[in-house]
Amino acid sequence: MMKAKSQATEVVMTQAATSGFIQRLIDEGPVMGPRERSKHPGFVKFDWLNSADDLTLEYTTTTIPPKKAFFPPEQVLFDFKLTEPPEITAVQEAEPFTLVGVHPCDLAALDELDDAYAQEPAEACWPAARARAHVIGVDCLPDEYCFCYAVGSCGFREGADLFLTPIDRGYLVEVLTEAGEEMLHLSDIDNATDDDREQAQHFAARKAENLEASIDATPEEFADILEEGDFGELWREIAGRCYSCGSCNTTCPTCFCFDINDEFDLGLTGGRRVRTWDSCQLQEFALVAGGHNFRRIRWQRVRHRWHRKFLYLFRQFGRPYCTGCGRCSRACTADINIVDVSNEIITRANGRA
Amino acid sequence: MRSADAPADGADVTEDITRFYQPEMARVIAKQRLTEMMVLLRLQLHSGEPLDHDPGQFLQISLPGYGEAPISFCSSPTQTESFELCVAAVGNLSEAMHDLRPGDFVGVRGPYGHGFPIDDMRGRDVLCIAGGIGLAPLRSLINYVADRRSDFGRMILVYGARIPAEQLFKDDLAIWDARDDFETLYTVDEPDDTWTGRTGVVTIPLRDEVEIDAPETTAAVVGPPVMYRFVAAELLDKGMVEHDILFSLERRFKCGMGKCGHCQLNDLYVCQDGPVFRYTDLIGRSEAIEVWAPEDERE
Numbered sequence: 099m100m101k102a103k104s105q106a107t108e109v110v111m112t113q114a115a116t117s118g119f120i121q122r123l124i125d126e127g128p129v130m131g132p133r134e135r136s137k138h139p140g141f142v143k144f145d146w147l148n149s150a151d152d153l154t155l156e157y158t159t160t161t162i163p164p165k166k167a168f169f170p171p172e173q174v175l176f177d178f179k180l181t182e183p184p185e186i187t188a189v190q191e192a193e194p195f196t197l198v199g200v201h202p203c204d205l206a207a208l209d210e211l212d213d214a215y216a217q218e219p220a221e222a223c224w225p226a227a228r229a230r231a232h233v234i235g236v237d238c239l240p241d242e243y244c245f246c247y248a249v250g251s252c253g254f255r256e257g258a259d260l261f262l263t264p265i266d267r268g269y270l271v272e273v274l275t276e277a278g279e280e281m282l283h284l285s286d287i288d289n290a291t292d293d294d295r296e297q298a299q300h301f302a303a304r305k306a307e308n309l310e311a312s313i314d315a316t317p318e319e320f321a322d323i324l325e326e327g328d329f330g331e332l333w334r335e336i337a338g339r340c341y342s343c344g345s346c347n348t349t350c351p352t353c354f355c356f357d358i359n360d361e362f363d364l365g366l367t368g369g370r371r372v373r374t375w376d377s378c379q380l381q382e383f384a385l386v387a388g389g390h391n392f393r394r395i396r397w398q399r400v401r402h403r404w405h406r407k408f409l410y411l412f413r414q415f416g417r418p419y420c421t422g423c424g425r426c427s428r429a430c431t432a433d434i435n436i437v438d439v440s441n442e443i444i445t446r447a448n449g450r451a
Numbered sequence: 452m453r454s455a456d457a458p459a460d461g462a463d464v465t466e467d468i469t470r471f472y473q474p475e476m477a478r479v480i481a482k483q484r485l486t487e488m489m490v491l492l493r494l495q496l497h498s499g500e501p502l503d504h505d506p507g508q509f510l511q512i513s514l515p516g517y518g519e520a521p522i523s524f525c526s527s528p529t530q531t532e533s534f535e536l537c538v539a540a541v542g543n544l545s546e547a548m549h550d551l552r553p554g555d556f557v558g559v560r561g562p563y564g565h566g567f568p569i570d571d572m573r574g575r576d577v578l579c580i581a582g583g584i585g586l587a588p589l590r591s592l593i594n595y596v597a598d599r600r601s602d603f604g605r606m607i608l609v610y611g612a613r614i615p616a617e618q619l620f621k622d623d624l625a626i627w628d629a630r631d632d633f634e635t636l637y638t639v640d641e642p643d644d645t646w647t648g649r650t651g652v653v654t655i656p657l658r659d660e661v662e663i664d665a666p667e668t669t670a671a672v673v674g675p676p677v678m679y680r681f682v683a684a685e686l687l688d689k690g691m692v693e694h695d696i697l698f699s700l701e702r703r704f705k706c707g708m709g710k711c712g713h714c715q716l717n718d719l720y721v722c723q724d725g726p727v728f729r730y731t732d733l734i735g736r737s738e739a740i741e742v743w744a745p746e747d748e749r750e
Contacts, residue, residue, distance in 0.1 A: 355712030
């Protein structure tokens with residue numbers, strides 16, 4: 099567990115210093131951060147950086163959230179050889195790395211996954227991967243899909259060692275942990291002036307002002323509404339548009355369901371057991387032997403997604419498993435918008451009351 | 452919050468972080484074909500250690516290359532030197548398991564889940580109701596009661612198979628039937644020329660022939676999902692309360708630790724909160740058994 103500093107200090111990294119800092123981090127070890135896709139200019143993804151020039155620190159969103167740094171879409175759990183008895187060799191990834199450029203909504207999501215995977219019986223891959231990494235957050239400006247304010251993740255900092263807010267001469271850097279303070283040895287830093295702080299506050303205020311999308315109920319109220327209400331008609335309407343493609347799950351920073359399957363080597367003498375991301379929107383997700391399916395019908399799966407995010411996990415962990423990043427709405431091929439649907443539920447619930 | 456035992460920064464990260472997913476090896480020591488679809492495997496941990504389980508719990512069994520699947524124990528934990536699993540040939544993995552021979556290795560993880568609440572059942576009458584392959588998980592309880600007979604009151608078993616050829620554990624059925632201290636009622640949905648016993652679905656002998664002292668009885672029910680609401684109606688009709696009715700549910704567990712999401716039943720994880728549930732805990736949870744839907748809504 100990282101040690102939080104008793105009091106966060108603030109320093110300034112100029113643009114040039116930031117670039118030098120990132121380069122020195124890359125020289126020391128692997129660094130993953132937002133990087134413009136070479137074949138899709140304007141689109142940014144979390145990827146390993148070869149040089150500081152690869153980093154696009156100011157970006158709106160990525161398609162796939164940074165959880166993939168700790169929970170890869172496909173992960174080998176162990177290799178096996180078909181000997182007698184079969185031999186199992188655990189696959190270890192032990193190299194420390196740095197994850198740069200994480201927005202507050204995604205910091206909140208990582209923190210939520212810390213809770214989910216630590217719930218007894220605790221899973222060990224996630225915390226081990228988290229312990230290998232240092233995290234540098236960065237503040238952002240929203241697009242029309244973002245609604246972090248409504249779910250309380252707008253100013254989230256937990257889990258970041260350093261947090262950067264854009265200012266005129268570079269970034270105001272909040273030093274949040276001892277590890278973060280250590281990292282600053284790799285950077286030229288200036289003292290933060292009142293003007294720097296004012297600019298950072300102004301940035302945060304601009305972020306809040308620009309957040310247009312919002313859920314018209316508190317997370318607590320919304321959980322109660324979902325629990326008490328029967329919205330079968332609405333779920334059927336939404337399901338009428340949904341393709342069950344699973345894009346919403348694949349792009350979600352808080353989804354943590356997975357599947358486990360085996361792969362044989364071509365030589366058929368061994369192989370590996372692999373854990374992959376899974377989606378509750380796919381029809382086979384709740385299928386059991388004998389063909390019984392407990393969420394066979396599309397609206398049941400659509401409802402399940404809302405209930406899991408805003409009701410079940412909210413009750414278990416005290417916060418919705420949605421951090422307002424808007425990725426599911428951006429990715430949806432049928433334009434199903436998580437904010438619009440949530441607000442329609444709230445409107446119908448209020449209309450009945 | 453990170454878990455308390457998560458490694459600290461810079462601490463030993465070479466610990467075996469995938470240990471939870473790694474099976475230990477067990478050996479097939481006997482195999483018996485029960486029906487066309489079902490084989491019974493008797494297994495022993497390669498380490499020689501006993502695998503302590505509760506009746507009603509499940510195990511993740513795997514064959515490297517074919518994958519992993521959850522299967523309920525069908526032997527009683529009173530049988531300590533080995534354990535038994537009943538495997539239906541329904542997919543690649545289970546079909547490969549049908550080809551296993553004594554001496555072959557399989558991977559096992561577990562036991563997982565909450566089985567039958569034995570402590571609460573001691574001193575009470577036990578009414579087991581099995582439909583089809585639901586007899587397999589119930590056999591762990593029935594044989595436990597048989598081996599700890601004085602700990603329990605009456606032992607009643609109502610078992611319905613679709614056809615005589617699909618009756619499981621015919622040897623056990625005869626042994627249980629021969630016991631003075633077991634009451635057994637076997638039925639088949641569709642008889643053939645060889646069948647001389649009862650005919651009709653399992654709820655018929657339950658309704659017509661079973662008399663119970665309801666407050667003193669715990670019912671343990673395992674069968675296809677469609678059976679549960681009809682059995683529940685009969686049991687309530689006999690004066691039982693929901694709390695004393697136990698249902699074991701089947702899901703496609705991938706992890707067994709409440710993480711993979713596959714077994715989520717509304718707000719519950721079947722692998723953690725079940726697979727054995729009190730009826731009380733299932734009422735009001737719409738995903739406990741399949742939701743009825745009109746044909747035009749089926750996909």
